[in-house]
Amino acid sequence: MPDDRPYDIVLFGATGFTGALTADYLARNAGPDCRWALAGRNRAKLEAVRERIGRPELPLLHADATDPASLARIAGQARVVATTVGPYVSYGEPLVAACAAAGTHYADITGEPEFVDRMFAQHHERARQTGAKIVHACGFDSVPHDLGAYFTVKRLPEGVPLEVSGFVRANGRPSGGTAHSALMAFSRARQTAQAALARRELEGRPAGRRARGTAGSFRYVGGWALPLPSIDPQIVARSARALERYGPDFTYRHHIAVRRLPEAVGLVAGVGALAALAQIPPIRSWMLGRISPGDGPSPERRARSWFKVTFLGKGGGERVVTEVAGGDPGYDETAKMLAESALCLAFDDLPEVSGQVTTAVAMGDALIERLSRAAITFTVVSDSRK
Secondary structure, three states, rough: OOOOOOOOEEEEEOOOHHHHHHHHHHHHHOOOOOOEEEEEHHHHHHHHHHHOOHHHHHHEOOOOOOOHHHHHHHHHEEEEEHHHHHHHHHOOOOHHHHHHHHEEEEEEEOOOOHHHHHHHHHHHHHHHOOEEEEEEEEEEHHHHHHHHHHHHHOOOOOOOEEEEEEEEEOOOOOOOOHHHHHHHHHHHHHHHHEEEEHHHHOHHHHHOOEEEEEEEOOOEEEOOOOOOOOHHHHHHHHHHHHHHHHOOOEEEEEEEEEOOHHHHHHHHHHHHHHHOOOOOOOHHHHHHOOOOOOOOOHHHHHOOOOOOEEEEEEEOOOEEEEEEOOOOOOHHHHHHHHHHHHHHHHHHHOOOOEEEEEEEHHHHHHHHHHHHHHHEEEEEEEEEOO
């Protein structure tokens, strides 16, 4: 990565709710040696963010998600570009293309499988040639799950089949941007399947090894575990295919955990109804109009929010239980994860990989160390070897 670029990190989308939280986190934690800037299309709003975070000297760059030339300019000036501008399937590709062409590392907080698969098909090879790391899902989707599975695998025997199950508990409210992305994904099932097929035809599979990620199954484990059909198991499986440490035959199952059966039934019914309604364009438009991507809860509400992901890992006759935990998942911790991912890509000694890669493959232990210092905990709850 060239060191003569004027900025280590450019944050695109700082005027949105999560973007502003990311800017505030960088202002408090980036350190004096980090050269960073804010980018967006509305200078007045960028100035307001800069004033609010107390960094009047911070450079402001013009960039518009619909103007590829402006995105090429910021990609050419930065070592890393981090973006919160979504839904990514609508607005994300020009920036990925610009970073892939410029050899600039890229991080986002998407949870949209269609977007991730399309970007692999269209820009992975170019990024691999230029040395750019294109790292999607650097927020609650999918950092705790990808790095949590990686953390768990490293505490199991090598060279044997492994199984890891993740169980997500959280009380934070999903962000407005996440809600928009979810509704878009529900309404684009056909396009999502087509993008996944196109990726599989290009990507191939590792020789002599298998790795799978699924949404899990309905089960009782001291509470009710429901299949969680998010992007997370796909991300974990891609890490497992890329890293031999996951063994010759790896399976990951992803669940959401609730305490009571009525809560489980209500959650399944609610998601099903939302998915069905998202297929009807007028109703989908009405629902999108009720939620602004820039909306978010108060600091007091976020301070009461938390998440915990428990991982059960088994293999080679051994068993380990681990946990990744933190605060408000949809906003504060997502902003923290994105900011620390950008700092990690800019400054840490990382594996020599490029193209579209996961957080575990691109950053692994370095990002776990950063997040641990930032109060997102990675702990071993129990270990059969002890």
